[in-house]
Amino acid sequence: MFNIYNIKNPLHCVAIVLLIICPLHSNAQQENNDEIQSIKSIGKLPPDRIDTDRPDQTESSTTTPFKYFQVELGFNRESYKDGTIVYVQPAGLYKYGISRKAELRVEAPIITELPTHAEKQKTGFEPVEIGAKVALFEEKKWIPKTSVIAHVGLPFAATKEYQPANPSFIFRFTCQNTISKVAGIGYNVGVSWDGDDSSPVYFYTFSPGFNIGKSWYAYVEAFGFVAKDKLPDHNLALGAAYYINNDVKIDISGACGLDKAMLHHYVAIGLSFRFKALK
Numbered sequence: 074m075f076n077i078y079n080i081k082n083p084l085h086c087v088a089i090v091l092l093i094i095c096p097l098h099s100n101a102q103q104e105n106n107d108e109i110q111s112i113k114s115i116g117k118l119p120p121d122r123i124d125t126d127r128p129d130q131t132e133s134s135t136t137t138p139f140k141y142f143q144v145e146l147g148f149n150r151e152s153y154k155d156g157t158i159v160y161v162q163p164a165g166l167y168k169y170g171i172s173r174k175a176e177l178r179v180e181a182p183i184i185t186e187l188p189t190h191a192e193k194q195k196t197g198f199e200p201v202e203i204g205a206k207v208a209l210f211e212e213k214k215w216i217p218k219t220s221v222i223a224h225v226g227l228p229f230a231a232t233k234e235y236q237p238a239n240p241s242f243i244f245r246f247t248c249q250n251t252i253s254k255v256a257g258i259g260y261n262v263g264v265s266w267d268g269d270d271s272s273p274v275y276f277y278t279f280s281p282g283f284n285i286g287k288s289w290y291a292y293v294e295a296f297g298f299v300a301k302d303k304l305p306d307h308n309l310a311l312g313a314a315y316y317i318n319n320d321v322k323i324d325i326s327g328a329c330g331l332d333k334a335m336l337h338h339y340v341a342i343g344l345s346f347r348f349k350a351l352k
Contacts, residue, residue, distance in 0.1 A: 122319040125345045126166060128312045128326035130296040131259040131280040134220040134247045136208050137170035143347035151339040154330065156189030169350065174208040180224065197232030200241060217248035226268060237268025255284045274300045290314045307331045321346045
């Protein structure tokens with residue numbers, strides 16, 4: 074039987090992501106050739122305001138505009154029910170639009186962990202994740218705007234304290250439905266392997282969001298995790314964002330765990346911006 078942790082070579086991990094993403098990207102490009110030619114014939118159209126994967130746990134279905142570089146930085150304080158405090162400083166997501174339907178992604182969090190027992194404080198890099206997001210479907214009536222995200226975490230690209238035994242993997246489908254001019258719903262489902270435990274963790278998110286005036290956005294969210302032989306982990310979150318302009322956004326958010334969830338609460342602030350990297 075195939076075991077995802079039999080893959081040891083980091084280049085093989087990258088190849089798996091590419092094998093998943095490239096056929097999807099090719100299909101998406103083929104479906105949109107006519108539309109691309111139409112856009113070329115009338116000149117370049119400016120992209121809408123920046124669309125980010127933060128501050129909620131629900132990743133966006135929108136990809137970074139073609140030839141744009143986008144940075145999403147978050148600073149978190151997380152409190153867990155065993156008493157551990159974790160500072161993320163920052164959680165960095167770096168994205169580049171390689172086409173109108175796909176983006177490359179690099180995620181590199183730096184964390185400081187304050188345990189409750191005699192262990193010493195730890196600060197370092199968690200494994201750098203590389204991956205891609207590819208748009209699959211545009212929204213049409215009840216069919217949601219849908220994309221797929223695949224990441225692989227590289228154990229060698231982490232400080233010693235946070236190196237897992239094997240590469241980590243995350244696969245996620247992201248969906249969005251428009252409810253009205255000011256309201257919409259985003260939701261994700263996916264599966265991950267953390268690099269140490271061969272059992273998968275399944276996760277979900279559900280996030281209604283609301284535009285408030287021209288510059289504000291707010292959301293509420295439920296998200297959780299389900300794994301074999303472990304109690305389900307369910308959480309509630311809310312947050313808001315302010316668009317300084319079409320290319321810069323700031324945000325604030327918070328969440329709390331429900332019942333016996335591992336997370337007690339977290340608070341976060343963030344800054345996101347983008348710029349055109351190539352003409």
